[in-house]
């Protein structure tokens with residue numbers, strides 16, 4: 001890490017490290033009665049307060065210390081969004097150890113690889129993941145024990161594991177007589193591996209400082225805009241990029257928190273939204289699809305839901321319009337990545353933009369948006385030279401900031417920065433007002449006759465067709481143009497549309513040569529562990545696809 005010179009005249013303000021434990025301490029002291037409501041893996045609804053959460057987090061921290069966990073040690077979690085997972089967020093990081101959150105939807109071999117790579121000492125897991133744990137345990141040599149997040153009554157009578165512990169017993173046996181330690185704010189706090197679509201996953205190792213700064217910044221009105229007046233339901237999982245930082249930013253502002261647990265289907269989510277009067281939520285587009293389908297099929301409306309942040313992959317404009325116009329929910333399109341903690345940009349309008357005609361406003365809101373203070377970005381050509389901010393020129397998107405990684409855990413991948421900037425792997429435009437729009441991931445971009453075609457734009461148009469439920473576009477080999485776009489479509493249940501009709505639907509909406517050469521109808525698209533469409537799988541699936549040659 002670079003060192004900076006000291007001034008001969010240093011400021012005279014208190015020096016307090018920015019530590020994660022400060023957040024839960026603050027939530028307890030100033031918002032102690034605010035509720036945390038969880039749908040549990042056990043099936044019921046659990047409720048308690050920030051004061052209860054703080055108490056149990058300290059009990060867990062004390063138990064971990066008794067189990068020999070020291071500063072810098074890694075403790076893993078494989079768990080849904082719920083109060084016990086939240087306790088682990090605070091107990092593990094707050095005590096100076098590192099919480100390694102693991103995505104249960106990955107293959108057991110990938111999970112075992114990450115546990116070994118991280119050298120996890122304990123693994124905390126939700127009880128429905130016991131089969132995964134039993135499968136990986138023999139391959140995890142560093143793990144001293146597996147802690148099942150439940151009470152004694154749910155522990156298995158017999159298990160293949162000889163080092164299985166009961167979470168509630170650990171808590172019960174431990175007092176809350178525990179003081180959060182104070183240490184350097186640059187100490188590691190949590191670890192999240194990228195999905196690793198190519199090669200092994202690589203770890204982003206966050207620090208207390210990066211997490212606290214991200215929490216402050218992301219809570220701002222032009223970011224996630226959360227406050228004590230909100231009831232927040234993070235749909236985005238706590239096992240992927242710390243649920244976009246909500247387990248930190250929500251207690252920081254004292255808002256009520258609602259955790260959906262494993263029940264992520266439209267019906268269960270809708271019930272929780274209504275019962276708990278949720279005002280704000282955040283998640284990837286695929287999750288809203290399930291919720292919106294359920295709400296539409298049952299002719300329902302939302303009585304409290306006011307605002308949602310959608311990101312992780314491009315939010316189709318048709319989805320934005322449905323949420324906004326049909327249900328009165330404000331949609332904020334956001335962009336970020338594991339390596340950025342994750343928030344980089346969010347799309348909200350300035351006063352000047354808010355006065356524009358409806359179409360112009362909509363066009364801006366479809367972009368991934370404006371940086372939040374702390375993040376700096378630029379687009380560059382393949383020669384590394386910065387490109388203009390004209391909203392048209394696209395290039396490789398680079399970022400920097402105090403919550404952007406400087407290198408991967410254990411220096412996997414070597415020196416990843418380019419002149420102090422992190423290359424995101426995304427291709428984007430930036431307009432004169434600094435609003436960024438992703439055109440593609442660089443590995444998904446279609447290169448036709450040396451020119452680039454944005455798959456996101458082709459997908460967004462397809463998804464604005466009333467018969468299209470989901471669409472994804474990939475490049476397929478072409479004898480003359482190298483690659484041409486193939487659009488793969490899932491139709492809405494009961495809806496009909498022909499190839500020709502869909503191709504015609506592009507007329508006048510894009511340059512003629514961007515129009516997909518062919519359309520394939522499928523029952524479902526391959527979705528990865530973080531709810532995103534797996535284009536590498538699709539490319540594999542359609543590698544022999546013969547395009548009609550005009």
Ligand code: ADP
Pocket residue numbers: 193194195196241310311312313314315333334335336337338339342368424425426438440441530532
């Ligand atoms: P992974 O673990 O899949 O690499 P992340 O969850 O960190 O990923 O995903 C980061 C990537 O997701 C970004 O680099 C970008 O390609 C994509 N992404 C995130 N938000 C958006 C968005 N709003 N629009 C388009 N793409 C997005």
